[in-house]
Amino acid sequence: MSSDNLPVKPEEEQHGVVEVAEPIPDPGLEPHEPRITDIDPTAADRVERQVSAMFGLATLLVLGACVAYFAVxxxxxxxxxxxxxxxxxxxIxxxxxxxxFLIxxxxxxWAKKLMVDEEIAEDRHAAHSSPEQIAEITEAFKEGAAESGFGRRKMIRNSLIGAxxxxxxxxxxxxxxxxxxxxRALYNTIWAKGIRVVNDVTDRPIKPSDLVVGQLVNAAPANLAPIQEHDPVEYQNAKAKAAVIVVRIKPSEIRTKPGRENWGVDGILCYSKICTHVGCPIxxxxxxxxxxxxPCHQSTFDLADSAKVVFGPAARPLPQLPLTVDSEGYLVAQSGFDEPVGPSFFERG
Known part of the structure; x- marks a missing residue:
């Protein structure tokens, strides 16, 4: 027997070279063994009822979670x-x-007991698909849908769709x-005629004499005890929406918008503190x-010119609150804002 006919060992080193034997031949697919549900219609119907029960119970649990949200x-x-x-x-x-889990x-x-489970082998092919392959895949999909029994087993189909x-x-x-x-929550704030303007840190009412030219103060409406006692949380939300800034400018440098000639007091003007872009505090x-x-997106407003936008993405000026003084000399609102506070999209349309 010549050396060419001798079998090759799995690994044999010859002068530092490793020779590897040929791959083991493809053993092929094992014979298909049918499941009990493939040969016994009663067993298949039993599994169908089990799967439908799981889907049906899942439906009830989802509805129960919704009921618990409102009832508990x-x-x-x-x-x-x-x-x-x-x-x-x-x-919930x-x-x-x-x-x-039940779905x-x-x-x-359903897949293990009722869908077709015969093994197939398929050779590798190119990544792209030819028109023939696309047609073949489409046909295979239709065949798979038929084999799954989705159209035939109506109990499973309907319970799954319901779940x-x-x-x-x-x-x-x-x-x-x-x-x-x-x-229309932003169309109205708790500002109204006669409500005092107070420092948002000390809650002290503000007099014109408390402000010097060039000064800006963060302010808020004075506490409204009845509203606060009725719903403290809602009251704090309302106060946040009503936050304002009070600034004093030389009257000669103010460019007053028509109709607002009496909205300030000796150069003291008041504007909403909420940016008209997306509502950041400014x-x-x-x-x-x-x-x-x-500070969020650099929208810039000119407070001497009715807080008009001079730079940035804001779409409109800051709403202005008309001011006056009460009998004790404190700054108070003449009325509420005449336009919505906050982001401009609440006005669109």
Whole structure:
């Protein structure tokens, strides 16, 4: 026997060179073994009922999570040994978690027990697809859809559609936690005729004599006790929306907008502190130019010229609050703002 016919060892070193034997021949696919659901229609129907039950229960759990959101008090707690948790959050989480688990488990059971499971082998091909291959893939998809039984097994199909259909419902329900819709909330503030202007740090009322030319003060409306006692949280939100800046400028340097000739007191003007771009608080003041700058996106307003925009993305001037003095000499509002405060998109349309 010649040396050419001798079998080659898997690895044989000859003078530092490693020779590797040929790959093991492809053994091919093992014979297909049918499942019990392939040969017993009763078993297949039983699995179909199981999968449909999972999808149906998932639907009920999603609806239960939505009901829990409204029915369970927000301050209710669940105690489990040394652990406690918010009952509302836990019930919603458990309901949605179990619903997603059941949808996944049902899909796996469906695929393993009812869908066609015959093994196939396919040679590698180029990354791009030819028109013939596209047609073949389309046909294979249609065939797979038929083999899955999605159209034939109506109980599974309808229960799955129901479970997936209601799955988006909690997302809509939970949008409530983002807060109320703005509506016309920014069209009105708690400023009204006679409300005093107070320093937002000390809450002390401001007299014209307290301000010098070039000075800017962050201010707010005086405390309104009845509103504060009724709903303290809402009152703080209302005060934040009513935040203002008070500035004193030489009267000779003020360019008054028609109709606002009496909105100031001896060069003292008052504007909303909320930027008309996206609502950032502003107070970076340059007294030589009378410009106030928003720190977020550099919108710049000229306070000596009705707070018109001189630079940046803001779409409109800062709303101005008309001022006067009361019988005790303190700065008070003549009325509320005559336009919305805050971002300009609330006015569009």
């Amino acid at each position: 008090p927000r301050d209710a707690t669940i105690v489990f040994g040394p652990l406690t948790g918010n009952a509302n959050n836990m019930l 989480g458990i309901g949605l978690g179990l619903a997603l 996944g488990a049902g899909a796996i059971q 997936l259909g209601v799955l988006g419902l909690p997302a809509i329900v939970l949008l409530r936690d983002l807060g109320p819709l703005p509506g 107070s970076l003041y340059e007294q030589t130019t009378h410009h106030v700058l928003c």
